Amino acid sequence: xxxxxxxxxxxxxxxxxxxxxxxxxxxxxxxxxxxxxxxxxxxxxxxxxxxxxxxxxxxxxxxxxxxxxxxxxxxxxxxxxxxxxxxxxxxxxxxxxxxxxxxxxxxxxxxxxxxxxxxxxxxxxxxxxxxxxxxxxxxxxxxxxxxxxxxxxxxxxxxxxxxxxxxxxxxxxxxxxxxxxxxxxxxxxxxxxxxxxxxxxxxxxxxxxxxxxxxxxxxxxxxxxxxxxxxxxxxxxxxxxxxxxxxxxxxxxxxxxxxxxxxxxxxxxxxxxxxxxxxxxxxxxxxxxxxxxxxxxxxxxxxxxxxxxxxxxxxxxxxxxxxxxxxxxxxxxxxxxxxxxxxxxxxxxxxxxxxxxxxxxxxxxxxxxxxxxxxxxxxxxxxxxxxxxxxxxxxxxxxxxxxxxxxxxxxxxxxxxxxxxxxxxxxxxxxxxxxxxxxxxxxxxxxxxxxxxxxxxxxxxxxxxxxxxxxxxxxxxxxxxxxxxxxxxxxxxxxxxxxxxxxxxxxxxxxxxxxxxxxxxxxxxxxxxxxxxxxxxxxxxxxxxxxx
Amino acid sequence: xxxxxxxxxxxxxxxxxxxxxxxxxxxxxxxxxxxxxxxxxxxxxxxxxxxxxxxxxxxxxxxxxxxxxxxxxxxxxxxxxxxxxxxxxxxxxxxxxxxxxxxxxxxxxxxxxxxxxxxxxxxxxxxxxxxxxxxxxxxxxxxxxxxxxxxxxxxxxxxxxxxxxxxxxxxxxxxxxxxxxxxxxxxxxxxxxxxxxxxxxxxxxxxxxxxxxxxxxxxxxxxxxxxxxxxxxxxxxxxxxxxxxxxxxxxxxxxxxxxxxxxxxxxxxxxxxxxxxxxxxxxxxxxxxxxxxxxxxxxxxxxxxxxxxxxxxxxxxxxxxxxxxxxxxxxxxxxxxxxxxxxxxxxxxxxxxxxxxxxxxxxx
Numbered sequence: 023x024x025x026x027x028x029x030x031x032x033x034x035x036x037x038x039x040x041x042x043x044x045x046x047x048x049x050x051x052x053x054x055x056x057x058x059x060x061x062x063x064x065x066x067x068x069x070x071x072x073x074x075x076x077x078x079x080x081x082x083x084x085x086x087x088x089x090x091x092x093x094x095x096x097x098x099x100x101x102x103x104x105x106x107x108x109x110x111x112x113x114x115x116x117x118x119x120x121x122x123x124x125x126x127x128x129x130x131x132x133x134x135x136x137x138x139x140x141x142x143x144x145x146x147x148x149x150x151x152x153x154x155x156x157x158x159x160x161x162x163x164x165x166x167x168x169x170x171x172x173x174x175x176x177x178x179x180x181x182x183x184x185x186x187x188x189x190x191x192x193x194x195x196x197x198x199x200x201x202x203x204x205x206x207x208x209x210x211x212x213x214x215x216x217x218x219x220x221x222x223x224x225x226x227x228x229x230x231x232x233x234x235x236x237x238x239x240x241x242x243x244x245x246x247x248x249x250x251x252x253x254x255x256x257x258x259x260x261x262x263x264x265x266x267x268x269x270x271x272x273x274x275x276x277x278x279x280x281x282x283x284x285x286x287x288x289x290x291x292x293x294x295x296x297x298x299x300x301x302x303x304x305x306x307x308x309x310x311x312x313x314x315x316x317x318x319x320x321x322x323x324x325x326x327x328x329x330x331x332x333x334x335x336x337x338x339x340x341x342x343x344x345x346x347x348x349x350x351x352x353x354x355x356x357x358x359x360x361x362x363x364x365x366x367x368x369x370x371x372x373x374x375x376x377x378x379x380x381x382x383x384x385x386x387x388x389x390x391x392x393x394x395x396x397x398x399x400x401x402x403x404x405x406x407x408x409x410x411x412x413x414x415x416x417x418x419x420x421x422x423x424x425x426x427x428x429x430x431x432x433x434x435x436x437x438x439x440x441x442x443x444x445x446x447x448x449x450x451x452x453x454x455x456x457x458x459x460x461x462x463x464x465x466x467x468x469x470x471x472x473x474x475x476x477x478x479x480x481x482x483x484x485x486x487x488x489x490x491x492x493x494x495x496x497x498x499x500x501x502x503x504x505x506x507x508x509x510x511x512x513x514x515x516x517x518x519x520x521x522x523x524x525x526x527x528x529x530x531x532x533x534x535x536x537x538x539x540x541x542x543x544x545x546x547x548x549x550x551x552x553x554x555x556x557x558x559x560x561x562x563x564x565x566x567x568x569x570x
Numbered sequence: 571x572x573x574x575x576x577x578x579x580x581x582x583x584x585x586x587x588x589x590x591x592x593x594x595x596x597x598x599x600x601x602x603x604x605x606x607x608x609x610x611x612x613x614x615x616x617x618x619x620x621x622x623x624x625x626x627x628x629x630x631x632x633x634x635x636x637x638x639x640x641x642x643x644x645x646x647x648x649x650x651x652x653x654x655x656x657x658x659x660x661x662x663x664x665x666x667x668x669x670x671x672x673x674x675x676x677x678x679x680x681x682x683x684x685x686x687x688x689x690x691x692x693x694x695x696x697x698x699x700x701x702x703x704x705x706x707x708x709x710x711x712x713x714x715x716x717x718x719x720x721x722x723x724x725x726x727x728x729x730x731x732x733x734x735x736x737x738x739x740x741x742x743x744x745x746x747x748x749x750x751x752x753x754x755x756x757x758x759x760x761x762x763x764x765x766x767x768x769x770x771x772x773x774x775x776x777x778x779x780x781x782x783x784x785x786x787x788x789x790x791x792x793x794x795x796x797x798x799x800x801x802x803x804x805x806x807x808x809x810x811x812x813x814x815x816x817x818x819x820x821x822x823x824x825x826x827x828x829x830x831x832x833x834x835x836x837x838x839x840x841x842x843x844x845x846x847x848x849x850x851x852x853x854x855x856x857x858x859x860x861x862x863x864x865x866x867x868x869x870x871x872x873x874x875x876x877x878x879x880x881x882x883x884x885x886x887x888x889x890x891x892x893x894x895x896x897x898x899x900x901x902x903x904x905x906x907x908x909x910x911x912x913x914x915x916x917x918x919x920x921x922x923x924x925x926x927x928x929x930x931x932x933x934x
């Protein structure tokens with residue numbers, strides 16, 4: 023179906039203040055959507071309570087309202103403007119909740135303004151945990167055993183039934199606020215109370231914990247003709263139990279066989295087609311039992327999300343921009359790939375690089391905060407690195423954290439003994455990856471680390487490869503450092519500074535740079551082009567790497 | 571990737587040289603260079619008989635991460651001639667895996683080269699087109715390699731299908747099934763047969779040069795013309811078989827090479843593409859239903875688009891949304907159809923499996 027010409031003006035709802043779990047990602051998606059709609063000659067009216075955003079710049083929309091994100095503000099805007107449709111899928115959970123509230127009060131109907139991209143029924147089905155579970159069960163998609171509780175007593179009863187460890191997940195909250203793991207009976211009361219009070223409708227899901235399973239996210243687009251494409255598959259380095267926003271994540275998926283991936287893809291597509299009235303970007307999360315490759319659905323977000331912003335940058339595919347076009351009626355196969363300009367937007371990006379996202383925490387600024395990672399997101403930002411290998415990307419990411427780390431390879435020496443390290447990495451904390459590397463440096467086996475962390479051993483092998491290179495560099499002086507080793511170090515993401523600090527004798531990063539320049543080991547620049555070089559790209563962006 | 575690996579060399583027909591490290595079997599191998607953009611399913615790709623004679627570049631930067639097993643194969647051995655990657659992984663992670671990629675390639679005597687700037691290489695092939703190449707981990711002198719490369723035959727005009735076809739007939743599925751399919755094997759992928767068997771068919775698979783009379787003896791409800799390697803224009807024997815099948819007016823379904831043969835049997839020429847389509851993300855529009863599908867593709871030859879569109883007896887049913895190439899045809903007035911892509915996928919999306927249902931419905 024081509025564009026719906028009855029839509030001449032659209033209201034975009036922003037995501038409000040920046041809080042943990044909802045940051046500038048939604049500014050990015052809202053701005054892209056505004057641009058995409060105005061490209062079509064549609065008048066864009068925007069509401070956001072946060073003036074420190076790009077989307078509220080006067081040139082982004084035809085009219086910008088800096089008002090509190092409340093139903094009253096919405097009414098005021100609808101009163102003052104002729105608005106044909108509202109797009110609630112760009113401003114995260116906040117925008118969806120507001121759209122839902124306004125719907126319940128009959129505001130949209132009163133002003134003859136329709137919801138585009140998603141309808142309330144679809145939002146409810148996806149965002150209400152119990153409805154989501156029932157829906158999955160009806161579709162035959164496996165989920166973790168769980169029950170919804172609306173009171174403390176109910177919660178206690180269900181917890182006894184399901185058994186420990188379990189998860190408490192409050193309904194309709196941001197970034198997993200109020201959620202948590204309960205490993206034993208003595209933690210239950212507190213966790214239940216916290217969860218129930220965090221939920222705006224005083225409701226929690228008491229769910230069996232699938233600790234140690236692998237976690238994956240699919241970012242996809244669906245149009246109103248039921249076409250679905252997977253834009254990006256993201257693998258969490260950390261297994262189930264750590265909020266995705268607090269997990270180190272990798273794209274494309276590194277450890278998925280095609281059989282396991284196609285099962286995931288098929289399930290995601292079935293879910294999307296059964297969602298109801300929805301056109302736009304969506305995120306589906308799965309958990310995979312590594313032993314059996316059995317799959318369970320964790321959740322879906324029928325809107326662009328924090329992960330879709332990441333997926334857009336990771337693949338080059340502008341998810342929010344295309345999602346906005348789908349919301350006004352276009353089908354995927356009618357649109358062009360914005361990067362190549364010649365091929366179709368209906369395709370699945372292919373990557374010839376690795377993306378690694380590492381969250382950034384600020385526990386030093388929140389004295390006394392519990393730095394154990396879990397269901398509630400605690401990071402305040404993230405870095406995304408691109409490399410031609412996982413090792414290069416993870417090192418670049420660690421170099422970009424703006425803390426004391428110089429790559430994964432150098433974060434001072436751990437004062438912990440081997441036993442302490444093995445114990446320490448059992449609990450997910452912000453510095454776990456650095457301590458894993460310390461443990462490997464001390465000779466702990468990959469097997470032991472996998473047992474302690476449940477992180478897929480492929481990732482641990484990769485970190486071990488970095489340790490091997492590091493140890494080898496440490497046996498050399500700048501003069502004796504062989505060309506091949508220097509080349510391999512650069513290809514594995516070692517910075518000049520890192521190499522300088524590892525060498526046996528004192529030298530500076532400049533000296534390392536001079537040596538490698540003389541040897542011709544210099545950066546090459548590669549494109550993020552959505553298609554792994556299959557087609558010529560017109561508007562790509564670049565990253566640096568090292569090649570033979 | 572370690573510092574101790576042997577050096578390996580890749581030489582292209584146009585004289586370009588790429589250096590990397592040896593992986594898999596030590597030796598020398600030559601063939602037509604091509605690239606695959608898929609990010610999963612390397613073992614299925616390596617064992618796909620359509621890749622016979624080809625040296626494959628994996629665009630995805632890590633290959634081998636989840637090892638290999640005995641189930642994820644499309645034939646009984648590795649069919650690619652050689653492998654080129656950025657990072658080929660020796661250490662893997664998967665409970666279901668039985669071996670590493672390195673050991674698997676060694677067992678199958680496949681020479682591979684890693685640590686190659688595959689992106690630069692792919693961009694080169696994209697610009698210059700398909701060509702022959704040689705990789706070696708034993709000969710590193712470029713002049714010697716040039717001499718060896720000169721002996722490699724050109725893919726254009728090369729008949730490879732009869733080499734990979736089964737030598738003996740064999741049967742699959744329920745022998746009592748009323749639904750019988752005669753398969754003409756030019757290098758058929760295992761999952762194509764599985765897709766037929768899963769739909770209740772009793773399948774008999776025949777060698778490439780089986781005469782029609784023998785096919786008819788099976789008294790099939792329909793004929794399946796398989797995928798396979800090489801140039802379809804170099805297979806006049808197969809074109810004759812397809813013509814004879816068409817005269818019978820029974821359902822016929824062709825995939826990939828089978829699609830090209832159906833075109834040739836209708837007098838529509840095929841051509842050697844600039845660098846082919848190989849990957850799991852190719853968008854195809856079904857012109858009959860108006861729906862689109864993401865498809866698995868692996869072909870270096872195509873059906874002449876102008877000739878198809880002009881042909882009064884053949885209808886275009888599927889087109890590629892990227893380059894508008896012909897992805898599917900059907901013969902007007904006959905139950906015969908074919909697609910250029912791989913609806914069985916493996917590896918790849920299941921979007922197009924409905925074609926097997928269509929074929930079965932046609933036979934009932």
